Amino acid sequence: MPQDQSEHIVRSYDEQLKRLRELVVRMGGLAERQLADAATALVRRDAEMAGSIVGRDAEIDALEREIEAFCIRLLALRQPVAQDLRFIVACLKVAHNLERIGDYARNAAKRTIVLASQPHVGSMNGFQWLARLVQQNLKDAIDALVNNDAAAAERVWANDAPVDDIYNGIFREMLTHMMEDARNITAATHMMFIAKNFERIGDHATNIAETVHYAVLGDSLPDDRPKSDSSAYAVVRPPNA
Amino acid sequence: MPQDQSEHIVRSYDEQLKRLRELVVRMGGLAERQLADAATALVRRDAEMAGSIVGRDAEIDALEREIEAFCIRLLALRQPVAQDLRFIVACLKVAHNLERIGDYARNAAKRTIVLASQPHVGSMNGFQWLARLVQQNLKDAIDALVNNDAAAAERVWANDAPVDDIYNGIFREMLTHMMEDARNITAATHMMFIAKNFERIGDHATNIAETVHYAVLGDSLPDDRPKSDSSAYAVVRPPNA
Numbered sequence: 340m341p342q343d344q345s346e347h348i349v350r351s352y353d354e355q356l357k358r359l360r361e362l363v364v365r366m367g368g369l370a371e372r373q374l375a376d377a378a379t380a381l382v383r384r385d386a387e388m389a390g391s392i393v394g395r396d397a398e399i400d401a402l403e404r405e406i407e408a409f410c411i412r413l414l415a416l417r418q419p420v421a422q423d424l425r426f427i428v429a430c431l432k433v434a435h436n437l438e439r440i441g442d443y444a445r446n447a448a449k450r451t452i453v454l455a456s457q458p459h460v461g462s463m464n465g466f467q468w469l470a471r472l473v474q475q476n477l478k479d480a481i482d483a484l485v486n487n488d489a490a491a492a493e494r495v496w497a498n499d500a501p502v503d504d505i506y507n508g509i510f511r512e513m514l515t516h517m518m519e520d521a522r523n524i525t526a527a528t529h530m531m532f533i534a535k536n537f538e539r540i541g542d543h544a545t546n547i548a549e550t551v552h553y554a555v556l557g558d559s560l561p562d563d564r565p566k567s568d569s570s571a572y573a574v575v576r577p578p579n580a
Numbered sequence: 581m582p583q584d585q586s587e588h589i590v591r592s593y594d595e596q597l598k599r600l601r602e603l604v605v606r607m608g609g610l611a612e613r614q615l616a617d618a619a620t621a622l623v624r625r626d627a628e629m630a631g632s633i634v635g636r637d638a639e640i641d642a643l644e645r646e647i648e649a650f651c652i653r654l655l656a657l658r659q660p661v662a663q664d665l666r667f668i669v670a671c672l673k674v675a676h677n678l679e680r681i682g683d684y685a686r687n688a689a690k691r692t693i694v695l696a697s698q699p700h701v702g703s704m705n706g707f708q709w710l711a712r713l714v715q716q717n718l719k720d721a722i723d724a725l726v727n728n729d730a731a732a733a734e735r736v737w738a739n740d741a742p743v744d745d746i747y748n749g750i751f752r753e754m755l756t757h758m759m760e761d762a763r764n765i766t767a768a769t770h771m772m773f774i775a776k777n778f779e780r781i782g783d784h785a786t787n788i789a790e791t792v793h794y795a796v797l798g799d800s801l802p803d804d805r806p807k808s809d810s811s812a813y814a815v816v817r818p819p820n821a
Contacts, residue, residue, distance in 0.1 A: 407669075410669075411665060411666065411669060414655060414665055414669070415661045415662070415665050418659035420656045421656070424652060424655055424656050425652065428648075428651075428652060428655070428672065431669065431672065431673075432672075432676065435673065435676065446812055449812035449813060450812050450813075452813070453812070453813055453814070453815055456815075457815070514765060514766060514769060517758060517762070517765045517769075518762045518765050521758070521759045521762070524755060524758045524759050524765075525755060525814070525815050528755060528758075528769070528772065529812075529814075531769070532776075532812075535773075571687055571690035571691050571694070571770075571773075572690060572691075572693070572694055573694070573766070573770075574694055574697075574698070574766050
């Protein structure tokens with residue numbers, strides 16, 4: 340093969356990998372925005388904004404399909420090995436995580452539409468804090484993918500414990516509001532599920548970080564990630580019990 | 581290349597694909613069992629059984645890692661194209677779905693441990709029905725993968741609507757139990773989340789069916805899957821409101 344033709348193929352392959360990276364970054368940006376908007380719509384009790392979040396989810400779903408088709412084409416035509424192969428498989432997995440994140444943001448937005456017509460229950464501080472932490476982790480995880488930065492990925496992976504603590508606090512606070520006044524129950528239930536949605540988005544950000552770490556170094560992080568979600572074990576007694 | 585050596589390589593590749601299929605089937609069987617046991621532990625309020633479900637989840641996680649490593653090795657060494665490539669990518673995705681299913685079963689089991697010490701709330705019929713439907717869909721989706729059966733996969737995909745209906749019914753029933761008596765709130769909240777776990781397992785079974793359909797035929801099912809989860813919009817008024 341003449342040298343210029345071989346260089347052309349190599350350059351074109353690099354361009355394809357670059358294009359894949361760009362698609363994942365664009366999808367990550369959309370998912371971040373959906374999460375940020377879901378938190379804003381919740382805090383402002385803005386049903387209209389929540390409705391537009393629900394409508395935008397299809398864009399994220401379409402990007403996942405585009406990335407998957409692109410990855411399969413790359414695997415078939417380029418037959419990559421070693422780090423390129425791990426990177427392409429990582430993009431497949433990250434796209435799936437981002438699609439799930441989009442679904443959780445959409446579900447939070449749906450519940451916000453209901454909340455806008457319900458009585459105020461408790462404070463929004465915990466939700467704002469939770470959403471901000473999770474959004475930062477998501478952003479850092481995507482940045483780690485873009486920069487092939489395993490150390491940054493490991494920092495995100497280790498940073499999930501505060502998310503779980505805030506989530507546990509919200510869960511218990513909502514239980515007490517329900518017990519104090521039955522008129523809070525519908526709102527507090529939806530708020531619990533919104534907090535759960537944000538917490539799950541945090542889990543997916545952690546998964547993305549694990550995937551990036553594996554793609555860069557080819558080995559896995561340990562199983563025992565710092566994790567303190569104890570809400571599954573939560574018991575709160577009503578005031579009259 | 582002498583003919584016998586070429587045949588040897590082909591046979592060995594087929595054996596590797598067969599081995600991959602077996603790994604996914606084993607993982608699917610484990611996930612089915614975790615779900616079935618989670619439902620039984622819930623109905624019997626059996627905290628010990630629930631504890632053993634929590635303990636067994638690591639086995640499913642280890643299988644996901646084994647399948648992923650196996651898929652990446654196959655992609656690197658065999659450089660598959662067309663249907664084989666789609667099958668291997670499908671196995672990666674299905675293993676991820678099964679790992680999530682294992683997590684949801686584990687979370688339901690954790691909550692069952694709490695419920696065993698809480699007052700009885702409502703009936704378990706809805707939960708049994710929900711778990712049975714979801715388990716059947718999961719089994720059918722894995723069978724469709726084993727048999728390369730796109731028509732069977734499409735039937736599973738279209739069969740999710742009853743799951744959502746039962747889930748919505750449980751969600752609303754639990755809200756009313758909370759409103760009737762504040763002492764029900766802790767138990768009813770955990771039961772809502774258990775129902776949500778089962779419903780999410782159903783979603784993952786549907787995702788597996790979609791993936792199988794794509795792996796066999798190379799085209800996607802439509803976006804607008806029959807879906808009737810309206811619980812995100814649920815509002816129930818307390819008796820004294």
